[in-house]
Every structure is written in structure tokens, then in C-alpha cells.
Amino acid sequence: MARPLSFDPKQKLHQAMLLFWRNGYEGTSINALINELEINRFSLYSQFGDKHQLYLKVLEHYNTVVYQPLLEPLRNGPIGKTAIDNYLENFGKKVSAPHAAHGCLIQSTMMAGENVEVEFKEVLTKRVKELRALLRTNLQAAKDQNQLSMPVKECLDFTLMTINALIMARKSQGKEVLSQNVKFFRKTIQNW
Amino acid sequence: MARPLSFDPKQKLHQAMLLFWRNGYEGTSINALINELEINRFSLYSQFGDKHQLYLKVLEHYNTVVYQPLLEPLRNGPIGKTAIDNYLENFGKKVSAPHAAHGCLIQSTMMAGENVEVEFKEVLTKRVKELRALLRTNLQAAKDQNQLSMPVKECLDFTLMTINALIMARKSQGKEVLSQNVKFFRKTIQNW
DNA sequence: TAAGTTTCAAACCGTTCGGTTAGTAATACT
DNA sequence: AGTATTACTAACCGAACGGTTTGAAACTTA
Numbered sequence: 001m002a003r004p005l006s007f008d009p010k011q012k013l014h015q016a017m018l019l020f021w022r023n024g025y026e027g028t029s030i031n032a033l034i035n036e037l038e039i040n041r042f043s044l045y046s047q048f049g050d051k052h053q054l055y056l057k058v059l060e061h062y063n064t065v066v067y068q069p070l071l072e073p074l075r076n077g078p079i080g081k082t083a084i085d086n087y088l089e090n091f092g093k094k095v096s097a098p099h100a101a102h103g104c105l106i107q108s109t110m111m112a113g114e115n116v117e118v119e120f121k122e123v124l125t126k127r128v129k130e131l132r133a134l135l136r137t138n139l140q141a142a143k144d145q146n147q148l149s150m151p152v153k154e155c156l157d158f159t160l161m162t163i164n165a166l167i168m169a170r171k172s173q174g175k176e177v178l179s180q181n182v183k184f185f186r187k188t189i190q191n192w
Numbered sequence: 193m194a195r196p197l198s199f200d201p202k203q204k205l206h207q208a209m210l211l212f213w214r215n216g217y218e219g220t221s222i223n224a225l226i227n228e229l230e231i232n233r234f235s236l237y238s239q240f241g242d243k244h245q246l247y248l249k250v251l252e253h254y255n256t257v258v259y260q261p262l263l264e265p266l267r268n269g270p271i272g273k274t275a276i277d278n279y280l281e282n283f284g285k286k287v288s289a290p291h292a293a294h295g296c297l298i299q300s301t302m303m304a305g306e307n308v309e310v311e312f313k314e315v316l317t318k319r320v321k322e323l324r325a326l327l328r329t330n331l332q333a334a335k336d337q338n339q340l341s342m343p344v345k346e347c348l349d350f351t352l353m354t355i356n357a358l359i360m361a362r363k364s365q366g367k368e369v370l371s372q373n374v375k376f377f378r379k380t381i382q383n384w
Numbered sequence: 385t386a387a388g389t390t391t392c393a394a395a396c397c398g399t400t401c402g403g404t405t406a407g408t409a410a411t412a413c414t
Numbered sequence: 415a416g417t418a419t420t421a422c423t424a425a426c427c428g429a430a431c432g433g434t435t436t437g438a439a440a441c442t443t444a
Contacts, residue, residue: 004441005391026218027305030432040393042434051432103303110364111300113219150376157361157369158376165357169349172302177349184342184350191383196411197421222402232423234404239421243402385444392439400431409422414415 009047012037014065016048017058021105025055025116052117059123062105067127070094074134080142084135084159085186092182095167096175103171107164128160135159150192159189201239204229206257208240209250213297217247217308244309251315254297259319262286266326272334276327276351277378284374287359288367295363299356320352327351342384351381 019036020028030051034041048054073086094100102108106124109116139155142148148155162185170178211228212220222243226233240246265278286292294300298316301308331347334340340347354377362370 006440023305023307027307029430031430040391042394043392045433046391108303111295111303111360113215115215115219154372154376157365158373158380161357161361161369161373162354164360165353168303168356168360169353173349177353180346181350181353184346188350188380198410221400223400232421234423235421237403387442387444389442390440393437395434395436397434398432401429402427404425404427406425407423409420411420412418414417 005047007037007039007043012039013048013057013061016054017061017105018099020055020058021062021099022102024108024112025051025120026112052119055120056123059105059109059120063127067104067106071131071134074131074138079138080145081138081147081189083138084142084189088182088186088189091163091166092179095170096179100170101175104167107167131163132156132160148192155189155192197239199229199231199235204231205240205249205253208246209253209297210291212247212250213254213291214294216300216304217243217312218304244311247312248315251297251301251312255319259296259298263323263326266323266330271330272337273330273339273381275330276334276381280374280378280381283355283358284371287362288371292362293367296359299359323355324348324352340384347381347384 015037016033019033022028023032030041030044033054034044037044039047044054048057070087070091073090074083077083077086106127109120110124110128112120136152136156139148139152139159143152166178166181166185169181207229208225211225214220215224222233222236225246226236229236231239236246240249262279262283265282266275269275269278298319301312302316302320304312328344328348331340331344331351335344358370358373358377361373
């Protein structure tokens, strides 16, 4: 019983995600958003709330369309070392895609300075813990199958760190170095 | 033949470095600087130039007092795997210090969004290349001494990446995880 | 077609940003 | 003591920030 929206909110949210992904939270101004999304200032606010709320929605969107699909090999299929190897193989492929050239939105938000609001980090801590739990499960399975001589905790922390590093290498050094490092890491894990 | 400065420029530069280190370039406002350094707005400008110039001086200061000392084990003393091991051992100790809790100023500047000016990254590329060259020299020496079965380039890229990761882990997960990961990485390298 | 509802564009809000411009206070040299 | 030089304080600048208000335009329903 009223005027319909002249844009698709899902699509605009996606565009907002891409912009935040490129420039970060503080680095993305409202003006930049309304230019990129090509919607009015007021429309942005009435549809998504203020910048803080918008960013929470962006993080949620990122989680569903980017992050969770990456975890799939850790959730289903073979477990143990194979699961992690499959994860890394898939990771290397996906993260070579051009839109991943700016690293990981979750990671860069977590690493942002003290000015960036704590609520974001609180939300994202869940995501990190999730990945950590999945890796632990599979490393423990590997241990139980005698595929692992090193302690599970040490492998876990190092693996988590290396995944962060790979994503960063993608950003700073490009996809060639990324895929080489992924391959190298996969070989390394076999020696654990 | 005139009124002398009421502050020590070196000390103020150091304070500025610590503030930028914590909050990044964009995250540090001029107001924040004059509050932290306890000098007047005009004094800041007349002493250090604008924000851009100040940051270049801060990066230079960081390089001399923080970064270069870390490279020492790669420059002097035994070469080959031992040099890298010594470097990592020293790295783990130094980076456990409280002021390193915010990661590496060089790294976070390099990883900053597109809004941060390119000149900073140009300056810092030299620093990264420097570290890379030192690592390559020592890895090549290790290869020549038959201490290395993996290809030098692969080891080099992975090592560089891991150093970045360690610094990040220091920031996000604290010094305990850092030192555990350093230890783990040192063990890993022995198997290369 | 008229009432009611909601989106739209654009002007506007106070605040903070990086940077500058006076005018005054303090020192050194003659 | 007088003068030149410099650092100092503090007010000020336009631009951009995140966010809000207003009134007209566009649509649905009755």
C-alpha cells in the first residue's frame, strides 16, 4: 500500500560488503557508500540503520556467502588430516578469485585499531572459535589415527596462524605466492 | 639566538610512534597527537611538518629503533639455518615485550586500506625487500651446506609469510601463543 | 479518483578533521 | 637595555565526517 523500493536491498548489501572489504570500516565513509551503492543517503539509513548496524549486517552477509562455504570440507567428508588438506586445497582455489584480493573481512576487522568498536570483534570471535573448533576436531582425529606425531595444541595454533598468514599473503603478494604457500603448507602438515 | 624549544623532539617523536603504532595512520588524529605528546598544535606542525611528513619520520624512527635491531642475527654471526634460528629466537623474545603488543608498524601500514597514501608503502617496500634478501642469503647458504632439501624460493616465501603471521598472532592472541608458535616454527624449519 | 503510506532527493545539523594565521611571550646577541 | 629571532597560545579556516529533517514524488488500496 505504498511506494515500493527502487533498489534490491540484498544486492546493495553485497555492494556495501565489497566496499568495506576493500577499505575497512573507518576507511569507508557514508558518502563513499552512497556513491558506490547509488542510493540516497536517507535510503541507506532507513534501509540499513546507521553505519554501525550496516556493518554488522555486512559481517553477517560475509559470513554466509564467503566464510561458511570455506569451512565445508572441515564439516563434511573425510575427517583427520585429509579434511584439513581438502580444506586448504579448496581454500587456495577460492581465495585466488579476484574479489578476495583484499584479504579477509573478518580478519582485517579483528586486526583493526582500538578505535574500531568492540562489538564487531565480539561477533567475529565466534567465527574464529568456530574455525578453531573444526580444526581441533580434525587434528584430534588425526592424532587418534596415529597420523600426527606433534602435539595437537601446537599444530592447532600454528595452523590457525598460518591460515591467517595465507590470507594476508593473498592481499599483499598476490595469488601466485598464495597458492605456492598453500602447497608448501600442505606438504609441511604431512610431516607432522 | 632565540627562544629554545620547551620539549625534546626525539622524545616526542618516540611518543608519536607509539600512538601511531597503537591506532594506525588514519586512526590517529592530530588532536590525539597533541594530547598524547602534550605539545601545542602549532608546535607539532612547525617541528614535524604535516601529518604525512610526521608519519614518514615516525616510520624512519621505527626502522632504526625497532626493526633494524631485529635483523642483526641475520647480518652477523653464523650463517645458514643457524642464522635464521637465532633470528627467530631473538624475535620471539623481543616481540614478547609489552610495547610490541600492537603488532608491527611496518606490517600494519603495508596492509592498510587503499586510502592510506602510497608513499608510505613505497618506503616500506624497501624494508621488506631487505628482510627478504637477508633470509634468502641464509637459506641459500643452508642449501649450499646441504641443510635444506626443499627449494629455496618456497622456503623463503613461506618463512617471510610466517614471520608476518607471528607478528599478527602476537597482536591478536598474546605473547604465549606467539612464543609457542615461534618454537613450533623453529622445529619445523629443522625438517626442511 | 482520493486517501494513506512510504520512498525519494536535497538541504541541513553539530562535530571533528587536517592545517593556518595572527598576536604574544621568551630567549640570545649586541 | 634594546632588538631580532624564535616558540608559544589560541582562535580560526574550509572540508568532510556521521546522522537528521523536510517536503515533494510515487505508489497501493479503497
